[in-house]
Amino acid sequence: MLVNGKVEEHEVEPRMLLSDFLRERLGLTGTHVGCEHGVCGACTIMVDGDSVRSCLMLAVRANGAEIQTVESMGCVEALSPLQEAFRERHGLQCGFCTPGMLATCTDALQKYPLDTEEKIRDVLSGNLCRCTGYQGIVEAVKVCVAARNALQAASDVGANKEEMKR
Incomplete structure (x- = not known):
């Protein structure tokens, strides 16, 4: 995937959330985790130009995607x-x-x-x-x-x- 303009290639557990991947693997802690149910919006990022709740998306689903976090804004x-x-x-x-x-x-x-x-x-x-x-x-x-x-x-x-x- 392309994260904030940088190619990232990692193996992840199939159940790893995109929010956890961004925070734990890439150190992009600007993506906040609040409710972990997609209700609060704190984890919202851009995926292929659309706002997405990263706590509701598996990291493996972002394969090939272009991701923008607050760090790139x-x-x-x-x-x-x-x-x-x-x-x-x-x-x-x-x-x-x-x-x-x-x-x-x-x-x-x-x-x-x-x-x-x-x-x-x-x-x-x-x-x-x-x-x-x-x-x-x-x-x-x-x-x-x-x-x-x-x-x-x-x-x-x-x-x-x-x-x-x-």
């Missing part, structure tokens, strides 16, 4: 735009849910317009946070949606100018 010196928005809008407190929230939001921002607060809250409904009350997380996603929409609008303007030149 940015670092202290260079936060991703979503991480920066979480920081600016106080979308984290204890940080336990944050990696899963980031993976869920990354997936949603790539796939959905998220043009209302209700839609953002719906996307977040599968991830539990006991600290923030979600408002800062919702505000962080709104910041990213606005940035994405502005970028798309600028791209549309540029395309229209090119079309007029023809």
Whole structure:
């Protein structure tokens, strides 16, 4: 499998969970394990571009997959735009849910317009946070949606100018 851009090849027990593989074998402890039943969302990662609960997926099922964990989304010196928005809008407190929230939001921002607060809250409904009350997380996603929409609008303007030149 490809994990955060690096090829990883390991033999694993058939019953090993992907969350355990990432944490124990690869040392990627940003993938948090909360409920171990897929309810809390703390273990959410990206598998082939989709958010997935790694506590519900066997490591052997990830054979050939492209995996992204929170470790690939940015670092202290260079936060991703979503991480920066979480920081600016106080979308984290204890940080336990944050990696899963980031993976869920990354997936949603790539796939959905998220043009209302209700839609953002719906996307977040599968991830539990006991600290923030979600408002800062919702505000962080709104910041990213606005940035994405502005970028798309600028791209549309540029395309229209090119079309007029023809």
